[in-house]
Amino acid sequence: MNNDDALIEGEEHRNANGDEGRGVVAVVVILVGAPGSGKTTFCNAVMSAARRAWVRVCQDTIVNGKAGTKVQCLKAAADALREGKSVLLDRCNLEQEQRADFVKLGGSRADVHAVVLDLPAKVCISRSVNRTGHEGNLQGGKAAAVVNRMLQKKEPPKLSEGFSRITFCQNDKDVNDAVGMYCGLGPSDKLPSGVFGQKSKEAKVQLGIMKFLKKVDKDQSQSSFSRETRKSDSCAMEIENKNEDKKEKVDQSTSHSTSLSDVPTLAFPSISTSDFQFDHGKASDIIVETIAEFLQKAKNVRLVLVDLSHKSNILALVWDKAAKKSIDSSKFFTFVGDITQLYSKGGLRCNVIANAANWRLKPGGGGVNAAIFSAAGEALEVATKERAESLSPGSSIAVPLPPSSPLYQREGVTHVIHVLGPNMNPQRPNCLKNDYVKGSKILRDAYMSLFENFASIAHSHAKRENVKDLKAKRESFNDSETSKKYKGFFTSDDEHNNEHEQLLAEIRSDTSKFIKSSEKEKNSAESRKRTWSSWALALHEIAIHPEKHKGVVLEMSNEFVILNDLYPKAKKHVLVLSRLDGLDSLEDAKKEHLPLLRSMHSAGVKWVQKFLSEDSSLSFRLGYHSVPSMRQLHLHVISQDFDSTHLKNKKHWNSFTTMFFRDSVDVIQEIEQYGAAKVSGDEKLLAMELRCHRCRSAHPNIPKLKSHIANCKASFPSNLLQNCRLLSASSVTTAESK
DNA sequence: GTTCTAGAAC
DNA sequence: GTTCTAGAAC
Numbered sequence: 082m083n084n085d086d087a088l089i090e091g092e093e094h095r096n097a098n099g100d101e102g103r104g105v106v107a108v109v110v111i112l113v114g115a116p117g118s119g120k121t122t123f124c125n126a127v128m129s130a131a132r133r134a135w136v137r138v139c140q141d142t143i144v145n146g147k148a149g150t151k152v153q154c155l156k157a158a159a160d161a162l163r164e165g166k167s168v169l170l171d172r173c174n175l176e177q178e179q180r181a182d183f184v185k186l187g188g189s190r191a192d193v194h195a196v197v198l199d200l201p202a203k204v205c206i207s208r209s210v211n212r213t214g215h216e217g218n219l220q221g222g223k224a225a226a227v228v229n230r231m232l233q234k235k236e237p238p239k240l241s242e243g244f245s246r247i248t249f250c251q252n253d254k255d256v257n258d259a260v261g262m263y264c265g266l267g268p269s270d271k272l273p274s275g276v277f278g279q280k281s282k283e284a285k286v287q288l289g290i291m292k293f294l295k296k297v298d299k300d301q302s303q304s305s306f307s308r309e310t311r312k313s314d315s316c317a318m319e320i321e322n323k324n325e326d327k328k329e330k331v332d333q334s335t336s337h338s339t340s341l342s343d344v345p346t347l348a349f350p351s352i353s354t355s356d357f358q359f360d361h362g363k364a365s366d367i368i369v370e371t372i373a374e375f376l377q378k379a380k381n382v383r384l385v386l387v388d389l390s391h392k393s394n395i396l397a398l399v400w401d402k403a404a405k406k407s408i409d410s411s412k413f414f415t416f417v418g419d420i421t422q423l424y425s426k427g428g429l430r431c432n433v434i435a436n437a438a439n440w441r442l443k444p445g446g447g448g449v450n451a452a453i454f455s456a457a458g459e460a461l462e463v464a465t466k467e468r469a470e471s472l473s474p475g476s477s478i479a480v481p482l483p484p485s486s487p488l489y490q491r492e493g494v495t496h497v498i499h500v501l502g503p504n505m506n507p508q509r510p511n512c513l514k515n516d517y518v519k520g521s522k523i524l525r526d527a528y529m530s531l532f533e534n535f536a537s538i539a540h541s542h543a544k545r546e547n548v549k550d551l552k553a554k555r556e557s558f559n560d561s562e563t564s565k566k567y568k569g570f571f572t573s574d575d576e577h578n579n580e581h582e583q584l585l586a587e588i589r590s591d592t593s594k595f596i597k598s599s600e601k602e603k604n605s606a607e608s609r610k611r612t613w614s615s616w617a618l619a620l621h622e623i624a625i626h627p628e629k630h631k632g633v634v635l636e637m638s639n640e641f642v643i644l645n646d647l648y649p650k651a652k653k654h655v656l657v658l659s660r661l662d663g664l665d666s667l668e669d670a671k672k673e674h675l676p677l678l679r680s681m682h683s684a685g686v687k688w689v690q691k692f693l694s695e696d697s698s699l700s701f702r703l704g705y706h707s708v709p710s711m712r713q714l715h716l717h718v719i720s721q722d723f724d725s726t727h728l729k730n731k732k733h734w735n736s737f738t739t740m741f742f743r744d745s746v747d748v749i750q751e752i753e754q755y756g757a758a759k760v761s762g763d764e765k766l767l768a769m770e771l772r773c774h775r776c777r778s779a780h781p782n783i784p785k786l787k788s789h790i791a792n793c794k795a796s797f798p799s800n801l802l803q804n805c806r807l808l809s810a811s812s813v814t815t816a817e818s819k
Numbered sequence: 820g821t822t823c824t825a826g827a828a829c
Numbered sequence: 830g831t832t833c834t835a836g837a838a839c
Contacts, residue, residue, distance in 0.1 A: 616829065616830060710830050782823060822839075
């Protein structure tokens, strides 16, 4: 690897300096970026200080200052090239298809570069919302929606599309650097090719990998593309149908038995069959065999083999073989989708996902590895590094995902298991040169290791009897060594060991709260109790002495008191306040509290019904804050309009719209199943960017968000529509009948 | 200049 | 939890 890097560096050097005498080399720079990302600014900056002739081609202004067509842009660009000028293409170009025709302008005539202005969505939205008199006329409230929609479809450019150079800019500094570079580009200069500035701090390594891949990518896409698509086209429909059926089955089962969607589920890609070129027939046999073996031992878990494409060959093979082996289709099935968006796009809850990692456990490269690292954010890189430096073929390592990771927040993924399979590709490290005896063993080991790791995670989850128990164990294990691997299925021999290992994993992964408290206050059970500020005692006072607060109490029983939230964050916002002294927050709730939680819930539902009878346009959620600000357990019953002057800041918003808010139905279910409810109390959750709770679009600040939600009519995300999490006029009748 | 956030005090 | 306000962002 080091050798590769050195080689690449040498090449760069030659390219950057060694092209005098070759004459003028025109460049087509295809800008890629959402509205507000600064494409026009970029063009103007380059052209104002350029050392070569540039023509800016902008679709928004191409017809005498007015918007034109793509064809007109192509013509203008071609004309410019013919005159020996270089081209700055100023249009969004976020999708590959939109870029393809412009890339074709290259070839012998010109180098084609991409400059990706990949600034945070928030920045683009903020700029396009605020701008006035922009040529594209994308202003005002609609801008945010447009930007969001476009960003969802974005496909980062790849060298394989035909670019000779791609520059990613993630912030203003990157943009300025890129401007400077193109300004300084003289008529006969040529910039080094490759990918630059992609999300990795080790740009050189990244470049090395990308260059290395470029060659392989092309080779592969030519050979395996024709081979595979033709073959699979004939059965594509079939697979699609099967998967449709399958998905329906899953949906049905989730709606019938409320627990299925929360069964620990592992989503995994096929290991070694794409980039590592392992034979699909042999691989599918191994997948099905190891799954069958695993499912015999493991109870109450699900496995899902995921591939991006309906045309996946391996998915079809595994599907057929699993059916022939009569593998229980509720415990194992295949799924077509992006493994980093199974929940948000596919409605499939998977708390653990596997990553087809490289031996260095580095992000980038391509395929699943790049996708997962990029979706999980830097948090995964850091967490991975803490655990291991590298991975050997046939093994795997589980990494708990910090709650700050977008994958955790958006998809509910708590662990990523990195797996490394055997390599049959001569252009990759450790190639087995067609030795399928060795290869098959390694692939089998890889899956076994993956499933074992998953089993440990699932097992520990189920083992969480109650929070107190866990805390006690945590403390006793707190100082132990960490680097051992998880081992064993659910055999009694390994059980103790497993618990130990998993508790360690939990200590590291779970909400930092526990760690902090166990570090600060070691052994005394009393001192572990949270201290509350004076203002945080108001609810406790009402709960213990409701008779003194008749003015605010709406309803009262022995178990709870109902009152309006003093600072309602929506049109309707009431609290169902437990009267049980000593039960202060969700993390203290245990099985013994289930009757109380259930009656609080149904009291809340009754109020929802009352509110709905007054205004049927409202929708409601019932839930708890993971870490409440006020003492005394209280259930929020809140309408989803969030139309209130008291909703003023990010914390308010995120406390009701992220995983910080734990739906009462889920809380009850988790306590029934595991003895405790999961709390997502990470501070970062409350500092997250502002997203619409309906359409998930991002907004630059609270006022903009509020004006958006006042008008957003998008349907709620699918997860809220399941399991009676969201109550509305149409759903409440079904909730009642349950 | 105004708008908006975020930290401290309560 | 809210209020107040300095100063960042626009």
